[in-house]
Structure formats: C-alpha cells, structure tokens
Amino acid sequence: MMRGLNAAEIGNVIDQMAADRDGAKPIASDPGFIDVGGTVDPKGFCPFDRAGECAMTAVDGGSAVLLDGGSFLIAAVRVGSASYRDREYLAHSEPEFHLLHLSAGDLEDAYSIFFGKTVGGEPPDSPRGLDEAAGRIRTLLEWKAVENVVRDAEPGTITAFDGALWAGIRGIGPMLSRIVESARKKDVELCGISKRSMLTQHSRPLIPAVQIAGDGALPDRAWHYPLQISGYGEKLFGEVHVAKFHPQSRYVFRADLSLPDGTPPATALGKLAYHANDPAYVGYPYPLARVHNDVAFSRSEVEDLRSLLRSEALRKGMDPKEWQLTFQDFHDVLDKGR
Amino acid sequence: MAKDEIGTDVSLGRITGRDVTEIVFRAYRNRDIFLGEMLIGECAEGRRRFILRVINIMHGSEASEAGWAPKTAGAFMDGDAREEEYHVYDADRRLYNHVVCAPLGYLLGEGDDAEFRSPKTIPTHFSRVRRASDRDYRFLERYLGDVKLGSLRSGEHVIPSVPVGIDSGVICQHMGVFATTGMGKSNLMKRMAGAIMESGKAGLLILDPHGEYIDGGKDGLKGLVHHPKAGTNLDIFVTREVAANASDIRISTSEIKVQDMQNLWQFSDPQVELLNAVWSRERDGWLDYLMDNDTQTIFQAFNEQFHEGSIGVVGRRAAVLASSPFVTRDGRISITKTIVEKLHQGKVVLVDLSGASEREELLISSVLARAVFQENSRLFRDKAAFKSIPPCLIALEEAQRVFERAQGGIFPQIAREGRKFKTGLCAISQQPKLIDTEVISQFNTLVILGLADRQDRERLAGSARQDISRLDYEIQTLMTGEGLVTGPNTPFALPLKVDLYETYLAGMAGKPERKRKSADKGFF
Ligand SMILES: Nc1ncnc2c1ncn2[C@@H]1O[C@H](COP(=O)(O)OP(=O)(O)OP(=O)(O)O)[C@@H](O)[C@H]1O
Numbered sequence: 001m002m003r004g005l006n007a008a009e010i011g012n013v014i015d016q017m018a019a020d021r022d023g024a025k026p027i028a029s030d031p032g033f034i035d036v037g038g039t040v041d042p043k044g045f046c047p048f049d050r051a052g053e054c055a056m057t058a059v060d061g062g063s064a065v066l067l068d069g070g071s072f073l074i075a076a077v078r079v080g081s082a083s084y085r086d087r088e089y090l091a092h093s094e095p096e097f098h099l100l101h102l103s104a105g106d107l108e109d110a111y112s113i114f115f116g117k118t119v120g121g122e123p124p125d126s127p128r129g130l131d132e133a134a135g136r137i138r139t140l141l142e143w144k145a146v147e148n149v150v151r152d153a154e155p156g157t158i159t160a161f162d163g164a165l166w167a168g169i170r171g172i173g174p175m176l177s178r179i180v181e182s183a184r185k186k187d188v189e190l191c192g193i194s195k196r197s198m199l200t201q202h203s204r205p206l207i208p209a210v211q212i213a214g215d216g217a218l219p220d221r222a223w224h225y226p227l228q229i230s231g232y233g234e235k236l237f238g239e240v241h242v243a244k245f246h247p248q249s250r251y252v253f254r255a256d257l258s259l260p261d262g263t264p265p266a267t268a269l270g271k272l273a274y275h276a277n278d279p280a281y282v283g284y285p286y287p288l289a290r291v292h293n294d295v296a297f298s299r300s301e302v303e304d305l306r307s308l309l310r311s312e313a314l315r316k317g318m319d320p321k322e323w324q325l326t327f328q329d330f331h332d333v334l335d336k337g338r
Numbered sequence: 339m340a341k342d343e344i345g346t347d348v349s350l351g352r353i354t355g356r357d358v359t360e361i362v363f364r365a366y367r368n369r370d371i372f373l374g375e376m377l378i379g380e381c382a383e384g385r386r387r388f389i390l391r392v393i394n395i396m397h398g399s400e401a402s403e404a405g406w407a408p409k410t411a412g413a414f415m416d417g418d419a420r421e422e423e424y425h426v427y428d429a430d431r432r433l434y435n436h437v438v439c440a441p442l443g444y445l446l447g448e449g450d451d452a453e454f455r456s457p458k459t460i461p462t463h464f465s466r467v468r469r470a471s472d473r474d475y476r477f478l479e480r481y482l483g484d485v486k487l488g489s490l491r492s493g494e495h496v497i498p499s500v501p502v503g504i505d506s507g508v509i510c511q512h513m514g515v516f517a518t519t520g521m522g523k524s525n526l527m528k529r530m531a532g533a534i535m536e537s538g539k540a541g542l543l544i545l546d547p548h549g550e551y552i553d554g555g556k557d558g559l560k561g562l563v564h565h566p567k568a569g570t571n572l573d574i575f576v577t578r579e580v581a582a583n584a585s586d587i588r589i590s591t592s593e594i595k596v597q598d599m600q601n602l603w604q605f606s607d608p609q610v611e612l613l614n615a616v617w618s619r620e621r622d623g624w625l626d627y628l629m630d631n632d633t634q635t636i637f638q639a640f641n642e643q644f645h646e647g648s649i650g651v652v653g654r655r656a657a658v659l660a661s662s663p664f665v666t667r668d669g670r671i672s673i674t675k676t677i678v679e680k681l682h683q684g685k686v687v688l689v690d691l692s693g694a695s696e697r698e699e700l701l702i703s704s705v706l707a708r709a710v711f712q713e714n715s716r717l718f719r720d721k722a723a724f725k726s727i728p729p730c731l732i733a734l735e736e737a738q739r740v741f742e743r744a745q746g747g748i749f750p751q752i753a754r755e756g757r758k759f760k761t762g763l764c765a766i767s768q769q770p771k772l773i774d775t776e777v778i779s780q781f782n783t784l785v786i787l788g789l790a791d792r793q794d795r796e797r798l799a800g801s802a803r804q805d806i807s808r809l810d811y812e813i814q815t816l817m818t819g820e821g822l823v824t825g826p827n828t829p830f831a832l833p834l835k836v837d838l839y840e841t842y843l844a845g846m847a848g849k850p851e852r853k854r855k856s857a858d859k860g861f862f
C-alpha cells in the first residue's frame with residue numbers, strides 16, 4: 001500500500017463525491033510580491049562556519065490533484081518529517097496522508113474542519129476556489145507537523161521546513177506565535193528555507209542580486225545576508241536572511257529564522273550548513289531533500305491512486321462511462337499540484 | 339535470515355528482472371559480491387531455488403536524473419581539490435549495486451531429493467537473493483566426481499565441505515587441462531595423480547618433459563614420491579640420474595613407427611614414399627634396416643626408384659634416432675611392456691623425460707602411448723580380460739605439439755578411438771588455441787584454469803560440454819589454482835579451487851590410518 005495511506009479513505013471520498021455534485025466557483029489567487037527596496041550592500045554579508053555534529057529535523061508536505069471534476073476535485077496531501085542525528089537517519093513515524101474531496105458546495109465546511117484541527121477555532125475567511133482550498137489545507141497540515149516536531153524535539157535540534165516563517169493564511173497568526181514560542185522555550189532553532197521567494201528589489205527578483213553580490217564579496221565562503229523587510233507587517237514571525245550554506249553551492253536560499261534567546265543567526269545557519277554537504281545537494285540541507293522526496297507524489301503514485309478511486313467508484317455502482325466523462329481531461333491535471 | 343559468514347544465508351538483495359538467460363538483482367552496496375560467486379535466488383513460497391552465477395557487477399543509484407553519478411563524483415572531486423568533506427546521506431538507500439547473473443538452473447525440492455533443472459523459467463518477481471549454503475550445494479554431490487582435485491569455489495570463496503573432481507568413469511572420454519603458464523596445471527596433475535594413487539581405480543601414465551613431478555623440482559615443492567601411497571602405487575621411469583627408486587627408459591627400434599618419425603621432422607613426398615616402401619618390406623625392422631644399410635645399398639635394393647638424396651636424408655635421420663641412448667635394438671630390454679602392465683594394475687607411472695631431447699621426448703611419448711592403446715585394443719577382443727583392466731589415462735604436457743592437426747600420429751588417433759578401448763588422454767596445454775578444434779571436441783572433460791589469451795578461451799568455449807561463453811571474464815580473472823570443470827556429468831561448469839598438492843599431502847599425513855611406505859623407497 002502507498003506510504004501513509006489509510007485504505008478506508010478511498011471509500012470515504014468516493015462516498016462524498018457521490019453525495020454531492022455541485023457547480024464550481026471561480027478560482028483566484030494572490031501571490032503578492034514584496035519589494036524590499038534599497039540596494040544590496042556588499043558590506044552586509046557575514047561569513048559563517050559550518051557547525052560540528054548536530055541534530056536536524058525537516059518537515060515538508062506534498063500534494064496532488066488526483067481528479068478534477070470541474071465542480072469538485074479529489075486531492076491527496078501528505079505531510080512528513082525526517083530526522084537526522086549527526087548524519088544518520090533516525091527512524092520516524094509514517095507521514096500523514098489525507099485524501100480530500102473538495103466541492104464548491106462544502107468548501108467552507110471542509111476548510112473549517114482542517115482549520116479547527118490545526119490552528120483551532122473558526123477560520124476568519126474561506127478559500128476562494130478548490131485549488132486554493134487544497135493548498136491551504138496542505139499548509140495548515142505542514143504547520144501542524146512543524147508544531148508536533150518542535151514539541152517532540154530534543155533541545156539543540158534545528159527544525160527546518162520548506163517555506164517562509166510568515167502567516168500566509170488569514171487567522172493562522174496565533175498558531176505561528178504558538179510554534180515560535182514553544183521552539184524558543186525548548187531551545188530549538190526554527191528555520192524556513194525557501195527555494196523560491198516572492199522578494200523583489202525594484203521589481204527585480206532579489207535573491208539572484210544578493211547571490212551575485214555575495215559571491216563577489218565573500219568568494220569560497222558560506223555567508224548570510226540579513227534583510228530588512230517591512231512589507232509583511234504583523235505576519236512575519238522571524239528574521240529573514242539570504243544564505244549560502246556551502247562555499248561551492250550554486251544556490252542561495254531565503255532563510256527565515258526564529259531563534260532561542262541569545263542564539264546568533266550564524267549558529268543556526270552553521271547547523272544547516274553542516275547538513276548541506278551531500279555531494280548531490282551541495283548547499284541544500286539534505287534532510288529537507290529527503291523529506292521532500294518522501295512526501296512528494298510520483299507520477300506512478302498518482303496513477304495508482306486514480307485507479308484505486310476508479311475501481312472503488314465502479315464497485316459502488318458508478319457507470320464507467322460517467323466516470324470517463326466526468327474526468328475526461330484528466331491528462332491536463334497529471335502532475336498538477338506537485 | 340542468518341548473519342554473515344561466507345556460505346550462509348546472508349540476504350544480498352532482491353531480483354529486479356531480465357530474462358531466462360540473465361538475471362539482475364539489486365544488491366546492498368556494502369555486501370561484498372564477487373565475480374563467479376554462486377548465489378541463490380529464492381522464489382516466493384520457496385517454490386524454486388535458482389542457482390545464479392555472478393557475471394557482472396555495476397553501480398546503481400536511485401537518482402532518476404541522468405548523469406547524476408558523474409555529477410556527484412564531480413562534486414566529490416571539487417571537494418577534494420579544496421579539502422572540503424562531503425557526505426552522502428542515506429547512502430544505503432540511494433546507492434546500490436546491480437549484479438548481473440547467469441542462471442545455472444534451479445532446484446526443486448529439498449535436501450538429497452532436490453532435483454536440478456536447467457533454467458527454462460525465471461524466478462518470481464523480487465525474489466530474495468542470498469549466498470548459497472551447504473544445504474543448497476547438497477544436490478551437487480552426485481555430480482562431483484570421485485577423483486578429487488579440490489573444493490567447490492564460489493567466486494573467491496573456497497567451500498571445503500564440497501569436494502570437486504572428475505569422474506573416473508569418464509576419464510577415457512579424454513580430458514584437457516588448460517591454463518596460462520604458472521596458473522597451476524602441474525599442481526593439478528600432481529593432485530590428480532595423488533587421488534589416483536589413493537584409489538587405484540585407474541592407470542595413469544604421466545609424461546613429464548620438465549622433470550618436475552618426481553620430487554617437485556624446486557625447493558618447497560613436493561613430488562609424487564612424497565605421496566604416502568608412492569611405495570605401492572607409483573612407478574618411475576627416467577631419462578636422467580635421479581635420487582629415487584627408478585628404472586631407465588629404453589624403447590626398441592621395432593616399436594618406432596614411420597609415423598613417429600614423421601612427427602619429428604618434415605619430409606618431402608619422395609622421402610615419405612621411401613619411408614613407406616621400407617616399412618612395407620621390412621615391417622618392424624624398418625629402422626634397423628635403414629641403419630644397417632648405406633645409401634647405395636638401399637638405392638639398389640629399391641631398384642633405383644628413390645633419389646639418393648632422399649635416401650641420404652632419411653638414413654641420417656634414422657641414425658639420429660637409433661643413436662639415442664634411450665633407443666635399443668634389443669626388444670627384450672624395452673620398458674613399454676612393463677609400463678602397460680603397471681597401468682593395468684591401476685598404478686601411476688611417471689615417465690621423467692627431462693633428460694631427453696625434445697625429439698626423443700616426443701618419440702618416447704608416442705611409443706608409450708601407442709603401446710597402451712594397442713595393448714588395450716588387443717584386449718578388447720577378449721571380453722573377460724578387457725573387463726579386468728582399469729581405465730588408462732595418458733597425461734601429456736605441452737599437448738599442443740601433437741594436436742595441431744586432427745590427423746597423423748598416435749595421439750590424434752587415441753583422441754578419436756581411445757575411448758572404446760579404455761584409453762584416455764589428458765592433454766595439458768597453455769595454448770589451446772593451437773590445438774585442432776576437432777581434437778578439443780573429443781575432450782569430454784575440461785579443466786580450465788586462468789587463461790589470459792582471448793583466442794585460447796574462445797577455442798575452449800566452442801567445445802565445452804556446458805556453455806562457458808558467459809564466463810569469459812571470470813576465466814580471465816581466475817587466480818592460480820582456481821578453475822572450472824565441465825564434463826559429461828556436470829550440471830554446469832563447476833567452479834573449483836584445486837588443492838595445493840603440498841597442502842593436500844600435509845592433510846594426508848594428518849590422517850590417522852595412513853600407511854607410510856616411503857621409508858623403504860630408496861632415498862626417500
Ligand atoms: N591450487 C593451487 N593453490 C595454490 N597455489 C597454487 C596452486 N596451483 C599452483 N599454485 C602455485 O603456483 C605455482 C605454479 O604452479 P604450476 O607449476 O602448477 O603451474 P603451471 O601451470 O604448471 O605452470 P607452467 O606453465 O610453467 O608449467 C606453484 O608452484 C604453486 O606455488
């Protein structure tokens with residue numbers, strides 16, 4: 001069976017699908033770029049050293065739209081973590097796996113269930129569209145996983161996740177405060193690493209500009225460059241850096257840090273650098289790569305899930321022809337949301 | 339599954355696919371697997387045990403991206419240049435070995451009842467692969483041969499509990515022992531002679547051009563005289579002074595045939611005609627006749643049919659033979675009869691030819707081989723007498739010298755006809771490529787040790803009883819004393835490690851029931 005999947009869920013989503021067949025609402029999204037202004041200061045780069053042996057846990061989520069029926073969709077979300085002490089993988093629990101049936105009609109209900117289970121209480125707004133709902137649910141589950149990891153972490157463990165340390169969904173601020181607070185208390189460094197960032201400088205992508213300047217200022221070193229960002233307002237829960245984790249790395253990343261009192265950024269970044277020397281992922285903390293691969297849905301997994309769903313639907317009496325007509329453009333959604 | 343130790347149930351990986359001629363499995367990257375090893379692919383529910391021989395090993399990784407490995411190696415190299423350390427995370431998951439195997443066959447059932455089948459099907463998906471254990475090898479017992487040469491080998495590992503040898507029942511179907519120089523041919527022959535001395539089930543005539551079999555020839559090496567059974571089961575004939583109880587070699591002119599002379603020199607057509615004419619008239623006295631008469635007399639005697647030049651050449655060559663200290667006109671002192679008798683008693687007869695010239699050596703070898711063959715074919719007509727003689731095996735070093743052509747000479751004749759008359763050949767050579775293909779195809783048992791030359795290997799691959807073409811690389815990489823046996827009764831090319839003769843002797847000396855006879859054996 002597929003990693004983390006509970007077989008009963010296949011039946012549940014098919015039941016939901018059968019229960020309601022409704023019209024779709026328009027989908028919208030607001031990526032929203034944040035411009036930092038100013039110029040990159042060559043004196044702003046700080047070199048740092050790689051830490052010695054240390055523990056790290058990485059959290060990530062993956063999702064895939066399995067079936068798109070227009071007015072509804074069935075998506076899969078999987079969230080997990082990977083822990084390393086020194087450079088050895090530690091046994092871990094199964095990832096969390098959800099099959100979601102999202103339809104325009106009960107979008108609010110579905111979302112508020114997940115919101116309640118993760119942040120707590122009622123959501124202040126609801127997603128605009130099915131895809132956004134799936135994305136938000138994944139984000140909520142990811143934060144929940146970060147919260148659990150921080151709760152169980154040994155002091156001194158650096159906990160990293162894929163993304164930025166900001167409240168990108170309305171109403172989750174309290175949850176992030178909670179997480180940041182508990183990490184600080186437990187002496188756990190919390191760090192978000194973004195592969196892509198919405199930061200710009202005079203409407204140009206910021207990270208490449210910083211990278212060019214940094215490689216000029218500190219060649220053959222690992223460095224970080226603190227950013228002053230005002231655009232997030234209340235939503236930002238850490239300090240933002242651009243960091244290069246390995247002297248030979250060809251990539252730099254945005255790193256959002258929330259650190260225990262008295263821990264300088266170089267200490268946390270040094271720990272990430274310790275884990276960023278796998279020869280295949282030079283400059284990227286390997287535990288993040290591992291957890292990403294663990295939770296991402298491969299094409300064959302998506303196909304397997306689809307066929308599981310189909311057999312279950314037919315077993316429950318759905319006409320194969322109806323199935324085909326409902327999802328006939330499914331080739332378009334292959335790999336969507338990965 | 340039990341842990342480690344070579345030859346026990348260690349799980350090595352799982353089969354990933356391919357076909358009936360080739361099986362590939364994914365192996366843990368940190369488990370040692372060697373070329374030539376024999377492994378077991380265990381089908382689900384234990385239905386069949388496939389015996390797999392490793393023929394190639396390659397690196398594999400889970401990375402889906404093409405060129406991942408060179409890129410990663412590049413990162414390592416970059417790190418080396420800057421004294422940067424890199425660490426492959428999850429290496430056991432991401433890296434593995436692809437092991438390519440030739441399926442040798444499969445076993446149905448367990449224990450002594452296990453039945454061997456040739457590989458006409460494939461193992462189940464993802465079958466577990468493990469090292470073979472004694473339990474898996476048990477079926478081999480019925481194929482291993484009673485003339486023990488060594489132990490079963492799996493890659494580099496020797497499996498002492500499974501002895502391997504050749505079958506005395508098929509030694510008359512001829513055998514070949516092939517190896518590049520120094521890879522252990524002579525040691526193997528000594529080991530085989532030892533086994534035959536122990537059993538007395540066959541007569542073995544060893545023609546030793548280098549004088550290395552009597553006492554080993556070199557410091558630290560042992561010879562046949564050191565064998566505990568040498569006192570009763572070994573007889574030695576020599577062409578030089580030796581410090582052992584031995585008889586001098588004498589063959590008589592009447593035992594030499596025109597054919598033998600043709601093997602020693604090139605003759606023109608008229609010269610051959612002359613030889614045949616003399617033979618027709620004088621029969622066994624042909625050589626004496628050539629020696630006793632001068633050119634003119636012969637010229638006249640054959641009505642001036644032959645050119646005097648031809649007569650001169652033939653006469654001079656006859657004189658060379660006749661002047662050899664090992665050739666006598668007196669048929670009564672020839673040792674050929676004695677040698678044949680000893681062989682019929684199931685003894686090992688060692689003929690040390692190191693004191694003879696190469697011509698003399700070939701001549702004596704031919705005469706002795708013919709004597710055995712002729713006597714055995716004569717006895718063939720007398721059923722009871724024939725039944726009472728053991729199979730006789732004639733071992734010949736540098737055999738390529740007499741087998742370049744499939745016709746002409748006593749050795750090719752024995753290769754063709756000997757088997758019916760309990761006369762087998764054991765051809766030893768470091769250059770099988772020089773041996774005629776038709777001759778090689780007469781050798782039903784092949785013992786192949788390390789062969790560096792591709793043409794040599796190809797020549798054998800074409801003639802072996804079992805397909806050894808897949809083993810080409812293994813044969814090339816065999817170490818001294820390691821080899822493969824193919825024969826009419828082997829289920830597949832059996833890998834073996836030949837016992838070092840000296841070790842074998844030491845082991846025998848340790849045996850409590852040994853009878854030491856060598857004390858009264860001359861100087862030894
Ligand atoms: N089975 C063996 N195990 C260990 N060592 C061996 C074995 N066979 C041979 N050797 C070693 O290799 C040496 C050479 O072996 P041997 O004389 O039998 O080779 P060969 O093939 O007959 O060589 P040549 O072509 O010179 O006649 C031996 O003296 C011995 O030290």
Ligand SMILES: [Mg+2]
Nearest residue numbers: 520523524525
């Ligand atoms: Mg030799």
